[in-house]
Amino acid sequence: MSPAGFSRRGLLGGSGALLVGVAGGFAGGRAVTSGDAETAAEAASYAFRGEHQAGIVTPAQDRLHFAALDVTTDSREELVALLQEWTEAAERMTRGEDAGPEGAVGGSYLLPPDDTGEAIGLPPGGLTITFGLGPGLFRDAEGRDRFGLADRQPEALRDLPHFPGDVLDPRRSGGDLCIQACAQDPQVAVHAVRNLVRIGFGRVSVRWSQLGFGRTSSTSTSQATPRNLFGFKDGTANVKAEEPEALAEHVWVGPGDDPAAGWLAGGTYLAARRTNMTIEVWDRQPLGEQEAFIGRTKGTGAPLSGGSEHTEPDFEMPGSNGTTVIAPDAHVRVVHPDAHGGARMLRRGYNFVDGSDDLGGLDAGLFFIAFVRDPATGFIPVQNAMAKNDALMEYLRFTGSALFAVPPGVGEGEFVAQALFA
Secondary structure (H helix, E strand, O other), rough: OOOOOOOOOHHHHHOOEEEOOOOOOOOOOOOOOOHHHHHHHHHHOOOOOOOOOOOOOOOOOOEEEEEEEEEEEHHHHHHHHHHHHHHHHHHHHOOOOOOOOOOOOOOOOOOOOOOOOOOOOOOOOOOOEEEEOHHOOOOOOOOEEEOHHHHHOOOOOOOOOOOOOOOOOOOHOOOEHHHHHEEEEEHHHHHHHHHHHOOEEOOEEEEEEEEEEEOOOOOOOOOOOOOOOOOEOOOOOOOOOOHHHHHHHHOOOOOOOOOOHHHHOOOOOEEEEEEEHHHHHHHHOOHHHHHHHHHHHHOOOOOOOOOOOOOOOOOEEEOOOOOOOOOOOOOHHHHHHHHOOOOOOOOOOOOEEEEEOOOOOEEEEEEEEEEEHHHHHHHHHHHHHHHHHHHHHHEEEEEEEEEEEEOOOOOOOOOHHHHHHH
């Protein structure tokens, strides 16, 4: 707690992996409710340290602030120091404390505070902070070893290929490092990234960032399936936290996956794709065509072959027009695990609306995030198939793309990615 008593956690009291029971009324347009579920979500606190980084299988929160950064220092020692400082600050903020020990108002009046202060009085908000490492951390654009880490670069950690139909903006792609901050309160998530970037001043600079709202997938069976901006339920078949065998097979990197990157065992890969939706064109399509493009009903999310949301689609069921009920180019068929050797991914995407574009349409869509054990088998083939065969591509434009290696969790006394530098 800061000397002046303004630590966020100090206002709440208590500690542990999960905090509940905080009163629910907040200023600035936040929901005022007596409902136990929303109050508990605002007060939740997830441990930063553990076997795996939080923010992957953690029940997906409602808000996102994602930032990709370029490392501007040439010093390995400064890079290590930054990761150590980030670890300390992230652990504090996920507990609901200020980013630094003196806090926003507890330090000297002659010095800048070590916390920016916009989260004073707010509960932890279920904040999780997840760090990733991009290909550029290991080798620069000319292939030079930047920090003596080139021989430890995972084989799978390469820039994602340019998929058919991509219209990538280089200002929204790539990055040496990434920070994913998820929370129930947007101000808590923004506060986390803002303070980590502030700590990194002179050593890193923001390459691009993305705000997200309204999660578009469920990472736990305790959560209902949400909807994307097309109005359809999204991520019905997502890998869930309650599936340990599926997580081990499809999400967590195994100890023998890459001999050069043993440090990544227990971690995963984060693939990010900024997906613009042509909202106005989609909204003018008949309901029947919308459902045909997706392969599911808009109301319940059930496959067009029948049943409920979680019924497996019957891709052989004949339709009335000489083809199958679920069209060959329907989204649910093109990306289904059965079409990709059983490959599954853990999706953790968010909706975004970033104002309007040059033509007056909404700059809106899905900021797609997926965690996979191996991008070469669990992500790239699915994206290629979608780009080439999916009927939805008429309404999508991929404008940003990046891939990061997410180190395993941080043990007591360790810092993020410590094993990489051992």
